[in-house]
Amino acid sequence: MALEVNNICFSYPGSPVTAVERVSMKIEKGERVAIIGQNGAGKSTTAKILNNIYQPTGGTVLVDGVDTKGKTTAQIASHVGYVFQNPNDQIFNDDVVKEIEYVLRYWKLPEEEIVRRRDEVLDITGIRPFMSTHPFDIPLPIRKFLTIAVVLATDPDYVILDEPTAGQDNWGRKQLQTVMEYLQNKGKAIITISHDMEFVAENFERVIVMAHKNVIADGDRRDIFYRQEILSDAKVKPPVSTHIAQELHLERRVLNLEELVAALLQGDA
Amino acid sequence: MSVCIEFENVSYAYPLTKKAAVKQVSFQLETGKCYGIIGPNASGKTTICNLMRGLCPNFYNGTLKGKVIVCGKPMTEWDEAEISVRIGYVFQDPFAQVSGIKETVFEEIGMGLENLGVEQEEMMRRIVEIAKEVQVDHLLQKHPLALSGGQCQRVAFASVLALNSDIIVIDEPTSQLDPEGTEDVFEIISRLKAKGKTVIIAEHKVDLLAEYCDEMLVMADGRLLAKGETRAVLADPALEENGVQIPQVVQLANALAKAGKPLGAIPVNEKETMELLEQWRGGRDDGAGSK
Amino acid sequence: MTNQEFIESFRKYQKKGNWWCDFHPLAKLVFCLSLGFMSMIVFKWQVGLGIFLLASVIAVFTPVTKKYFTTLGIMFLLGCVLTVGVRIYVHLGDPGPVAFYLFGKPVPIAAIISCLDLIFMIEGFLGIFMMFFLTTEMRDLCYCLEQIGLSSTATFMVLSTFACIGSIKEKLNTVRESQRARGIETEGNLVVKVKSVLPVLFPVIIGSMTGIEDKTLAMSARAFATPGKHSALRKIEPARPLEKVIAGGALVCCIAGIVLFKMWL
Numbered sequence: 001m002a003l004e005v006n007n008i009c010f011s012y013p014g015s016p017v018t019a020v021e022r023v024s025m026k027i028e029k030g031e032r033v034a035i036i037g038q039n040g041a042g043k044s045t046t047a048k049i050l051n052n053i054y055q056p057t058g059g060t061v062l063v064d065g066v067d068t069k070g071k072t073t074a075q076i077a078s079h080v081g082y083v084f085q086n087p088n089d090q091i092f093n094d095d096v097v098k099e100i101e102y103v104l105r106y107w108k109l110p111e112e113e114i115v116r117r118r119d120e121v122l123d124i125t126g127i128r129p130f131m132s133t134h135p136f137d138i139p140l141p142i143r144k145f146l147t148i149a150v151v152l153a154t155d156p157d158y159v160i161l162d163e164p165t166a167g168q169d170n171w172g173r174k175q176l177q178t179v180m181e182y183l184q185n186k187g188k189a190i191i192t193i194s195h196d197m198e199f200v201a202e203n204f205e206r207v208i209v210m211a212h213k214n215v216i217a218d219g220d221r222r223d224i225f226y227r228q229e230i231l232s233d234a235k236v237k238p239p240v241s242t243h244i245a246q247e248l249h250l251e252r253r254v255l256n257l258e259e260l261v262a263a264l265l266q267g268d269a
Numbered sequence: 270m271s272v273c274i275e276f277e278n279v280s281y282a283y284p285l286t287k288k289a290a291v292k293q294v295s296f297q298l299e300t301g302k303c304y305g306i307i308g309p310n311a312s313g314k315t316t317i318c319n320l321m322r323g324l325c326p327n328f329y330n331g332t333l334k335g336k337v338i339v340c341g342k343p344m345t346e347w348d349e350a351e352i353s354v355r356i357g358y359v360f361q362d363p364f365a366q367v368s369g370i371k372e373t374v375f376e377e378i379g380m381g382l383e384n385l386g387v388e389q390e391e392m393m394r395r396i397v398e399i400a401k402e403v404q405v406d407h408l409l410q411k412h413p414l415a416l417s418g419g420q421c422q423r424v425a426f427a428s429v430l431a432l433n434s435d436i437i438v439i440d441e442p443t444s445q446l447d448p449e450g451t452e453d454v455f456e457i458i459s460r461l462k463a464k465g466k467t468v469i470i471a472e473h474k475v476d477l478l479a480e481y482c483d484e485m486l487v488m489a490d491g492r493l494l495a496k497g498e499t500r501a502v503l504a505d506p507a508l509e510e511n512g513v514q515i516p517q518v519v520q521l522a523n524a525l526a527k528a529g530k531p532l533g534a535i536p537v538n539e540k541e542t543m544e545l546l547e548q549w550r551g552g553r554d555d556g557a558g559s560k
Numbered sequence: 561m562t563n564q565e566f567i568e569s570f571r572k573y574q575k576k577g578n579w580w581c582d583f584h585p586l587a588k589l590v591f592c593l594s595l596g597f598m599s600m601i602v603f604k605w606q607v608g609l610g611i612f613l614l615a616s617v618i619a620v621f622t623p624v625t626k627k628y629f630t631t632l633g634i635m636f637l638l639g640c641v642l643t644v645g646v647r648i649y650v651h652l653g654d655p656g657p658v659a660f661y662l663f664g665k666p667v668p669i670a671a672i673i674s675c676l677d678l679i680f681m682i683e684g685f686l687g688i689f690m691m692f693f694l695t696t697e698m699r700d701l702c703y704c705l706e707q708i709g710l711s712s713t714a715t716f717m718v719l720s721t722f723a724c725i726g727s728i729k730e731k732l733n734t735v736r737e738s739q740r741a742r743g744i745e746t747e748g749n750l751v752v753k754v755k756s757v758l759p760v761l762f763p764v765i766i767g768s769m770t771g772i773e774d775k776t777l778a779m780s781a782r783a784f785a786t787p788g789k790h791s792a793l794r795k796i797e798p799a800r801p802l803e804k805v806i807a808g809g810a811l812v813c814c815i816a817g818i819v820l821f822k823m824w825l
C-alpha cells in the first residue's frame with residue numbers, strides 16, 4: 001500500500017515554464033515524510049499532484065497501485081487528504097459543525113457515523129470550544145485546525161499538511177503533535193510541506209529535498225540535515241541545534257535541542 | 270531619551286466580548302528604539318498594536334479604560350488623519366494591504382502620497398527613494414497582485430514608509446511568509462532602526478526578534494508579563510511557565526544552566542551562542558587540563 | 561521599458577496611442593450617454609441602427625474590434641431569438657397588412673417593425689456602452705470625475721467594486737479546488753457544476769465582504785482620511801476643444817432627436 005509518483009511533469013495552464021520535471025517518489029502507508037525546499041522548488045505542485053488536484057502532464061500517479069489517470073480529484077480525496085496552507089481557501093460554510101459534516105453528508109454516510117467522526121475530530125483537533133463560533137471569527141491559527149478536522153473526518157490513508165506550523169504558537173504545536181500521533185496510531189501516512197526545520201527534524205523520519213523542480217535528495221533526516229552540499233543547493237538551513245553542532249564539529253549528529261545539550265554535556269564528561 | 274508612546278493602566282475589550290483582550294497594561298516606549306512584542310496567540314499582541322495606532326477603539330469600537338498617549342498627546346485628542354501619518358502601520362496579511370486599484374507597484378507606493386496631496390515631482394522622487402531602500406525598485410512596473418508574499422509585504426512596507434512616519438508599528442509581518450521573505454522583512458526593520466525610527470513589532474518568530482530588538486514586551490493572557498532589555502526578559506523563567514515561545518539559543522542556555530553548567534550569559538543570536546559555547550568548552554578543557 | 565523610461569512616462573500625459581482610446585474620458589462618457597439614451601428613448605429602429613453602426617465604425621478603429629464584435633454578436637443573436645420570438649408570437653394573427661404567413665397564421669408588418677425597433681434600440685444602447693467600457697479605463701474616468709469634484713472615497717469605492725468582481729472569481733476557483741480536494745465533484749455535466757457552485761457562492765461573496773474591513777484598515781494606514789484634495793501620479797490630458805465639440809454635438813443631437821421623434825412624429 002503506497003502513494004507513488006513516477007516521472008511526473010507539470011506546468012500551469014498558460015505558463016511556458018514547467019513547475020516540476022520528472023519527479024518520482026514513493027510514500028508507504030504509515031510513513032511520516034517531509035518535503036522541504038525553497039519556494040518555487042515544486043513542493044506544493046508535487047503535493048497537489050499527489051492529491052490529484054492537478055493532473056500531471058506526464059508520468060503516472062498510483063494510489064495503492066491504482067492509476068489516478070482519468071479519475072476526478074473527488075474520487076482520490078477519500079484516499080489522499082490535503083490541508084491547504086491558507087485555511088481561508090478551504091472554508092465555505094457558516095458553521096463549524098456544518099463545515100466538518102459537509103462532505104460526510106454529501107457522501108450520504110449514515111447519521112451515527114457522521115456524528116461519531118465529527119465528535120472524534122473535534123476532540124483530536126481541540127476545536128470543540130469553538131463549535132458554536134462562526135468559522136471566520138475563529139482566530140486564523142485555530143481556523144487551520146478546523147480545516148485539519150475537515151480532512152480527518154474524511155478518513156484518508158494519506159494526509160498532506162501544507163505549512164502546518166505557520167503562525168502557530170506553543171499551543172498549536174502541541175495540538176499538531178496530538179493530531180499526528182492520532183494519525184500514526186491509525187496507520188496513516190503523513191506528508192508535510194514545511195519551511196519549519198525544527199518541526200521537520202522533530203517529527204519526520206524521512207526528508208525529501210526539492211530544488212530546481214526536482215527531488216535532489218530523499219532519505220533519513222539525520223543524513224539529510226548533515227549533507228551540507230544538498231542543503232545549500234536547496235537553499236535551506238538545518239535546525240538551529242543541528243547548525244550549532246555542525247559549527248562546533250560535534251561528532252554526534254544532533255537534530256534537536258535535547259540532543260545538542262546531551263552531546264555538549266557528554267563532551268564535558 | 271524621550272517617551273513616544275505611553276500606556277497608562279490600559280484595559281480594552283472588543284465589542285460583544287465579555288473578556289478583555291488587554292488588561293491593566295502600563296508601559297512607556299522610548300523614541301528610536303526597536304521593541305518586540307511576543308506571547309502566545311490571543312495573548313493581546315495585535316490588540317496592543319491596534320491600541321497604539323488608535324484603531325482600538327476608533328475603528329473596532331469596544332470599551333477602553335486607561336490612557337494611551339502618543340508623543341505627549343492623549344489618543345482621544347489625535348485626529349485620524351494626523352495619527353495615520355505619525356504612526357505607520359504594516360499588517361499581517363501582505364495581500365490584504367494592496368489597494369487593489371493600482372496597476373503598478375510604482376503607483377501603489379505612491380497612493381499614500383496622493384492622499385496627502387503631495388506634488389507629482391516630489392511624489393516620484395520619494396517613491397523611487399523608498400523603493401530603493403526596501404529593494405523593490407526592480408518590481409516598480411509589476412502589477413501589485415502578481416507579487417509573491419514576500420515581495421508583496423515589502424511593497425506594503427514601502428507604501429507605508431513613503432509617508433515618512435517616525436513610529437512604525439508592525440503586526441506579525443512574517444507569519445505568512447517563507448524564510449526568504451522573512452529575512453527580507455527583518456532586513457527592512459534593521460534599516461528602519463538605523464534611520465532612528467521607533468519600531469514596534471509583534472511577532473511569533475522569537476529567534477529573529479531577539480536578534481533585532483532592543484527591548485521586549487511579553488504578553489500572556491492580556492497582561493503584560495514582562496518588559497525590558499531583550500536579554501534580561503528572555504532569561505525570565507516566567508516566560509516558559511506561561512507558554513511563551515523563547516528562542517532556541519536561549520532554551521539552550523537555560524538547559525545548560527539547569528544541568529549545572531551555565532553558559533555565563535544569555536545569547537540572543539547564533540553568533541553569540543557560538544562564542545559563548547567556544548568559551549564554555551575552552552573553560553571546560555582548561556578545567557580538565559588542570560586536574 | 562527600463563525603470564527610468566517607465567518613471568519618466570508619468571511626467572507626460574497617459575496615452576494609449578489610439579485616438580478613441582485617448583479621447584478624454586468625460587467627453588467620451590457624455591458622448592456615449594447621449595447617444596445611448598437617445599437610442600433608448602426614441603425607440604425607432606432607424607435611430608438605433610444608426611447609433612449601432614456609429615459605435616461599430618468607431619470600434620473598428622480601436623484595438624478592441626474583435627472583442628466588441630464577438631460580445632455584441634452573442635448578444636445580438638440572443639436578443640434576436642428572444643425578442644423576435646416573443647413579439648411575433650404576441651402579434652400572431654393581428655389585423656393589418658400582412659408580411660408573411662407562419663403556421664397558417666398571418667404575421668403583420670407592424671409586428672416586424674416593432675421587433676426591429678426593440679432589437680435596434682437594444683443594439684444601439686449596448687453597442688455604444690460596450691464600446692465605451694472597452695476603450696476607457698475606469699481609473700482614468702474616476703480621475704476625471706475626481707477633478708470635477710467627486711470625492712475620492714466615492715471613486716475608491718467604484719474602483720474597488722470593479723476589482724472585487726475579479727477577486728470573487730479567483731476566490732471561487734480556489735474554493736472549488738478545495739471542494740474537489742475534499743471529495744466533492746465539481747467536474748462533469750451542468751447539473752454537477754451548478755450543484756457544487758451554489759452552496760459556496762454566498763459564503764464566497766460574504767468572505768469578500770469581510771476582506772473590505774482589512775482593506776479599509778490598510779487604506780487608513782495610507783493616510784486616506786487626510787482632508788483636502790488628493791494629488792495624482794497619473795496625468796490625463798484635459799479635454800481638447802474638438803473633443804468638447806463632439807461631446808456637445810452628441811448631447812444636442814440627443815435632445816433634438818428626442819424632441820423631434822417624440823413631439824412631432
